[in-house]
Amino acid sequence: MLAELGHFALLLMVVTGIGQAVLFSPLWLRSSLRMFSPQKAPATPVGSPDFPDDDRDGHADGAFAPIVAKPANLFLLPIAILLLGLLAEGALLNAFIVSDFTLPVVTDVSHSSTPLLYRIGAAFTPDGGAILLWLVALSLVNLLLAVQLRKSASLDADRFARNALSILGMLIAVLGVVTLIDADPFLRVTVVPLDGRGMNPQNQDLLKVLREPFLYLGLAGLAGIFALTLAALLDNRIDRQFAETMRSWTIASWVCLGTAIAINAYRSYSEQAWGGWWYWNTSENSLLLPWLLATALLHCRAVLEKTETLRSWTAFLGITTLAVGWFGVYLTRSDLFAPLPETQILPIDSNGLLIGFCVVFAAAYYLFWRSVDQMGEGRCFEVISRESAMFLNSVMLALIAAVVLIGTIYPLVLQWITGEPITVGAPFYVEVLVPIVLPLMFLMAFAPALRWRQDELWMIGRRMKLAAILSLITVLFVSIRFIDLSPAPLIGIGLAGWILTASLSDLWARLWRHPEHGESKYRNLQLLGPRYVSMTLAHIGLAVLIAGGSASSIWEEQVVVSARAGQSIQAGPYNLQYEGVSLLAGENYATRQATFILYRHSQPVTELFPEIRYYPIRGVETREADIWHGRDGDLHVSIGDRDDDGGRVVTVHYLPMMPWVWGGMLLMLIGGCFSILTRVILRLKKPGVSTS
Amino acid sequence: MIRRFKLVFGALAILLPVMASSPAFAVNPDEMLSNPVLEERAREISKExxxxxxxxxxxxxxxxxxxxxxxxxxxxxLIAGDDNEEVIDYIVARYGDYVLLNPPLKPETYILWASPVVLVLLAMLAVFAFYRRKKRDGSTASASLSKDEQARLDELLGTSKDIGKSE
Structure with missing residues (x-):
């Protein structure tokens, strides 16, 4: 019964979404405009961007007053949509929690023996569940956007808010229709199976469960940006105020997508036996693409806010980021990329998602194309300036995204045209991306130290002197110490040192030479503002990540042995003593758990328990490595099968500086969160004050 | 003696997976070659x-x-004495180009390999055009200013503009 209620809620959500799209749309405003002031010209078609600027203020007072008089209007529909979305999601979650096998989605990915947490997590894995989660996140964004735009004292701000909400309503309606047509999660079957087919054991992990909400929140945030961009395009006001409105959304989606990526990377690191964390496969690429463009947008937006330049580029990125995110969802949801036909488990039809994508973005790009000519650029900036650095940075990020996109879809297109399968794997991406990434990293260090509008080369040289010297010293030290090092990781380490020292020296200079340099360093830190601090944190995080990645790839040690109980294995500074394997019962799996005692310089540090789990429902084995994050590196232990001579195959990886990779990712995310949190706190403290 | 041992080991390494029924594990010790140089080369090839x-x-x-x-x-x-390229060719001959993580350069993949270069060139052109236009529009961008304001602005900016041009 509850499922039918959820189904109905989903249906109503589509209706309300359409209602919001229509009621808030320019069409409605125009027609009501005609009603209230008959002397005006007949309505222009929906989506037409030509609202003349001067015209806006002219008729606003008289014509719009009757409609905008009730500000509660703005909240009513978003609240209704959110409640309906929560109801639908609740109904679906309930079906998974009580294991209602009359729903085929539950049967496909759940089982009565699956633990509660993973039954909830399983609700997000099928197509319908995933898009429903996206819908709920979208309706949350919808409401938040309404709250953010509520303080629209002026009338064109009000129209802007209505346009944005109308577009979001349309997106909700489209995605709702896609869910209902493509992968309706609330359909029932009459012949009820006795039990489900069980959750994919690879997904049975707390981190994997957490990844989905972050991913879809991030995508919903991108949808918010998309709606704001289109609304601004409609009014032809891609300006400072627009950039300010977009700020929290950009950072929030950037953080959410980044969290999803970090979780994904850590998950494959701890799941697999070989300590790798990025494979350039479709699902990873489809996460990376929107994140890269969100990063580009983050930088352009700052330029737009500061100088009102790069209007069309920012608007383009605002649309494309969602396009790429949506396309990524389509790629991972469709079965186009299953490696070979026999490994496909459930062939899924997700054409609706593709058709929705085409319709939405055809309209969006048409609108962009129509209004791009009317966009004047603001004040100009010189080639050597901070704007310029940030602009080039966003161009390079977009280039990287384009290359990754081509690499991802090329095999598909080729197979479609010629029927010949090819593989585009890690070596391709590394070869092609390194020449783009290296200059990007090199430039990245300059940006914070550059001045806005215009700067001089020799002055930059003076500012970057210390960083250049220190990073050169690092490279020299490393290359002398490890004489037979290949140049690639050395460049990585050098660049990491370059970014790190440049960020720190800029911070140091600002702490001491701030114009309002006062009593204490703490005071100066406050004067720097949360933006600068979060930017520095994120840049340092990236430097740390690069350093860790390069170092762990060079000095990685791998030991594969066939071990017997009591045997000790040497890896780096660590010594592992193998104690044997015991058979244990997990909640819905049986596990062979090995026990290792970890010694560092013959001092016992900890015990490690890598496992091989057997999930009887799907008849699948998974391997869970156990990892020790030490001061000088990660020790990654996993076990394999019994050898023929009675030993146990044990793989030990010692990855020096690997914690830097995780720490770096964390720092970047903390940087983003810091920026949002300070803004929220300042808002709460002093309503109406914007941080900068 | 050593060669014979290698041969035996190699034969074992081939036979073992046939005999073993349980799923295998990334690089098992029983697969590894006793010759560290060969093993290193095997690992290198495997990554491709x-x-x-x-x-x-x-x-x-x-x-x-x-x-x-x-x-x-x-x-x-490798034990049979092939060099790295021959091994890869051997495998490609049997499994097709699909096994290569790095797609080979051939007519079907020209577009794939050319696309990064083309994209970079296009981006450079676009950026160049952007700066060119910016420079040209530099004076017209402030058209919204009145004539007096413009004159005052020029007067104020006069020095810095000259510096910009001399660069």
Whole structure:
């Protein structure tokens, strides 16, 4: 019964979404405009961007007053949509929690023996569940956007808010229709199976469960940006105020997508036996693409806010980021990329998602194309300036995204045209991306130290002197110490040192030479503002990540042995003593758990328990490595099968500086969160004050 | 003596997976060659080859059955005295270009390999055009200013503009 209620809620959500799209749309405003002031010209078609600027203020007072008089209007529909979305999601979650096998989605990915947490997590894995989660996140964004735009004292701000909400309503309606047509999660079957087919054991992990909400929140945030961009395009006001409105959304989606990526990377690191964390496969690429463009947008937006330049580029990125995110969802949801036909488990039809994508973005790009000519650029900036650095940075990020996109879809297109399968794997991406990434990293260090509008080369040289010297010293030290090092990781380490020292020296200079340099360093830190601090944190995080990645790839040690109980294995500074394997019962799996005692310089540090789990429902084995994050590196232990001579195959990886990779990712995310949190706190403290 | 041992070991390495029924593990010790140089080369080659049933994982990284067979095959060819290229050619001849993680340069992949170069060139052109236009529009961008304001602005900016031009 509850499922039918959820189904109905989903249906109503589509209706309300359409209602919001229509009621808030320019069409409605125009027609009501005609009603209230008959002397005006007949309505222009929906989506037409030509609202003349001067015209806006002219008729606003008289014509719009009757409609905008009730500000509660703005909240009513978003609240209704959110409640309906929560109801639908609740109904679906309930079906998974009580294991209602009359729903085929539950049967496909759940089982009565699956633990509660993973039954909830399983609700997000099928197509319908995933898009429903996206819908709920979208309706949350919808409401938040309404709250953010509520303080629209002026009338064109009000129209802007209505346009944005109308577009979001349309997106909700489209995605709702896609869910209902493509992968309706609330359909029932009459012949009820006795039990489900069980959750994919690879997904049975707390981190994997957490990844989905972050991913879809991030995508919903991108949808918010998309709606704001289109609304601004409609009014032809891609300006400072627009950039300010977009700020929290950009950072929030950037953080959410980044969290999803970090979780994904850590998950494959701890799941697999070989300590790798990025494979350039479709699902990873489809996460990376929107994140890269969100990063580009983050930088352009700052330029737009500061100088009102790069209007069309920012608007383009605002649309494309969602396009790429949506396309990524389509790629991972469709079965186009299953490696070979026999490994496909459930062939899924997700054409609706593709058709929705085409319709939405055809309209969006048409609108962009129509209004791009009317966009004047603001004040100009010189080639050597901070704007310029940030602009080039966003161009390079977009280039990287384009290359990754081509690499991802090329095999598909080729197979479609010629029927010949090819593989585009890690070596391709590394070869092609390194020449783009290296200059990007090199430039990245300059940006914070550059001045806005215009700067001089020799002055930059003076500012970057210390960083250049220190990073050169690092490279020299490393290359002398490890004489037979290949140049690639050395460049990585050098660049990491370059970014790190440049960020720190800029911070140091600002702490001491701030114009309002006062009593204490703490005071100066406050004067720097949360933006600068979060930017520095994120840049340092990236430097740390690069350093860790390069170092762990060079000095990685791998030991594969066939071990017997009591045997000790040497890896780096660590010594592992193998104690044997015991058979244990997990909640819905049986596990062979090995026990290792970890010694560092013959001092016992900890015990490690890598496992091989057997999930009887799907008849699948998974391997869970156990990892020790030490001061000088990660020790990654996993076990394999019994050898023929009675030993146990044990793989030990010692990855020096690997914690830097995780720490770096964390720092970047903390940087983003810091920026949002300070803004929220300042808002709460002093309503109406914007941080900068 | 050593050569014979190697041969025996290699033969064992080929036979073992056939006998073993349980799923294999990424690079088992029983697959590894006793000669560290050969083993190192085998690892190098393995990183270039795709596990056919996985998502973009190399056979070195995969614990699928098929990946194991390929790893063993690579080692077998190495023991037979092939150099790295010959081993890869041997495998490609049997499994097609699909096994190569790095797509080979051939008519079908010209577009793939050319696209990054073309994109970079296009981006450079666009950026160049952007700066050119900016420079040209520099004076017209402030058209919204009145004439007096413009004159005052020019007067104020006069020095800095000259510096910009001299660069």
């Amino acid at each position: 080859l795709r596990c056919l049933v996985c998502q973009n994982q190399s056979i070195d990284d995969s614990d699928a059955e098929l990946a194991r067979d390929l790893r063993v095959l690579v080692r077998e060819r």
